Amino acid sequence: MELETLYALRSPVGLPSHPIVFLVLLVLTWALHILAVYVMLGSTALALCGSVLAGGHWRRLSAAMLETAKVAVSIAIVLGVAPLLFVQVIYDPFWYVSNVLSARWAIGFIGLLLAAYWLLYYRYFRNGRETASHLTLATVLGLFLLCGFIMHGLSSEMLRPELWMRWYAPGGHIDPSGSALHDYNPWRFLYFVGLMVPVTGAWLVGYRGYLERCGERDTAYLDWVTALGKRCMSAGGLFSLLIYVSWMSTLPASAGGFAASAGSLIAVVATLALAAGPLVCRAGSGYYRPMLAAGVAILLIAASREALRLKILGGGFGYDILTYPVHFDTYSTLLFFITFAVLGGSTVAFSIALSWEAGKAQGIYTASPRIARLGNASLVALAVWLAQYFLFGFLTMIG
């Protein structure tokens, strides 16, 4: 594709804010998405291991991880919606083409994810009452991975504008079936999926900290979980680094020189930091530190992933995302940021604080004055939000 065509594919409507704003949000929300995906994949994998090994500690861990997986899927999906929105805003010429060229996969993704999710619930409600439970869990994990692979394929195809026509009209004859997933890189996929090992390791160490807080007495189990988590972190992190190197050696020519750039160095350092996670672990609330470190590392990896895309599209094809035309829309820009920061901030803080404390308490938990105030603040924010919605609606209608 010519550069001129890539620009022509942009929406003529333009953007309601500067492209850089969307780029930052894309990286940020994708990091959150993939973090939840890692916990989801890791807990499913551990639940599977546990149900295969079936002995002592594994049995207990397996049940706990099944609970985690169930919640993590829904969080991963919700958090996936935001990057899905932002990626089409600034990368529409690329994202839409890759989706159309693999349309059946993009649609199939929905069915596969639905099947995986329901199968997980099925397994959950029948916990212990089923003989072929390994098979169910293995299927769930396989389906999740397949969903991830489709995402990976779509993200890869968008970076190969030079091959689009060859995929769409092989030999000069149009094939509109959208039946092939045209591009993938096993190393890239393995890297972005394999990071679940160190992240889940950090999650396990945090899980230990939480159990301890709740007054868990079985120290043998606690120590076993911690050791397992630390092993996952260091071994998984180092292994990921190896995969990263292999991936970098297979980048297409359009990525010219990315492997040795600062953007790539960030990913190397962040991956190493994951491997070094056990070093920051301390007793007490220090058990949560590895997870915090993992969050930061994944954010850096997300930034590096974006740097690669910018390098390929900008360096390889001369496409400049900063030249996207902007028709600034004041109202909706403010609406989002204020809703996100004030309303989202207070309600999510309230929800997390309340469930956290209630989880630790024995019997009925009575909210502390601070949490109660947070709850009230959230309700007030919601009321104000509704009021402004109808106010602006009214003003628009009479204006």
Add this chain to the structure above:
Amino acid sequence: MEIPGLYPTWYEPLLGSGWVLGIIAVIHVLASHTSVGAALVSTWLATVAVRQNRPELLDYVRRYGVFLLVFSYVLGSITGPGIWFSATVASPRGLSALIHSYVWWWATEWVFFLIEVIGIYLLVYLAGRVDSRSYLQVAWIFGVASWATMLIIVGILSFMLWPGQESWFTEGGSLAGFFGPYTVAQILTRTCFMVMAAALAGNLIASGIEEPRFRREMTRTLARVGMTAAILGSLFFQWGLATLPESAQLLLKTRLPGYFVPTLWAILAGIVAYFAALLAQPDWLKPSLAAAMMVALLIFGIWPEERARESMRKPFVAGQFVYANQIIARDVPALGVRSELQLLAEQGILKSHPFIPDPLRRVNPGNQLEAGQALALVYCSNCHGLGETGPRPMTRMLAGNRNADEIERLIKGALVTGNMINMPRIPLTDEEARALALFLAGLPLWQAVGP
């Protein structure tokens, strides 16, 4: 040469891309409306349960919550992005126009959606585990956030059909596209519909209550709520129709399929009768009956409504400026958007579409049929199956006519000039019209050998 920003085309011969999108959308509408309605009903029931200290009612709220979590949230949260994915592949530029105009509104909806998903977990897991004030806060945050998601999507959907204020075209601004004369009526109608769907779903759970007295009480309560919502909803719907400008009223009359209005009334009557029967005889309620009513609503209620909306906005797919076949057909001066019809009439789409393979750029005797197929794919396949299957299959459209000259005359007389209601103007050049006519004339055969 100027390049129109057209994408490749995805073609699904059996259902057509539009129906794939339609099916996912209908499932999503049922799931998401049930979820929001259920959030409102749960908030109310939880409030009653806490105020009157009734543990069995709280337990009902929790069980209802689990059902919602497994059924509507899973379905709703996956089919939601599913609509984006299917709209992306069926109508990339239509979706793109909506996304680029309303990205911040959608992002705001996402914040509410996040709160909603966390809220349903809390409602289920914290029932009976926190003090009553906190539980009420959880319930109300959940209820209001759910309703807010609907407030946002209502405006985006009505923009898709018709930008709220005419001034949007000349002055822009997302508010002007969002709020229109129909907005309030639509919010009320949808809210009622949501509560009605939630009452149907709630009955499914109520039918599983062991204790007969409580089961009858819940069944009756939900029947009362559902019946009120159904009746109010239809009044609001009528009011909404009355708020439409005269031109849109006329459009409704000419475009809606004849069965639409009678079907709507029949559904309403059926649902009211169902709830009335339960009020009189709550013991009639069985899980199978409750489930059957949900399915009936899906098939008879939402499907025609979605189809009607689709035909209402024909030939446009978004904001009255993007055609269903992805061509931009109207200037939007506020955004600098320009109609592409002139450009395509002058240059021809085969020459200017970025995704036409080079051998088809020029029509010649050797590639006429294939060029015709490419034209049909680009210009027609969004609304017509290119053979005997799919929506409005092309073979049936031509009433069996296989005479290329006559088809060419029809194309030039009606399509190129834009003289067919419900159909976009198709700015073909002469050689393109010839190629398309030859392709259409050879259809069944071509379908057998083509892709």
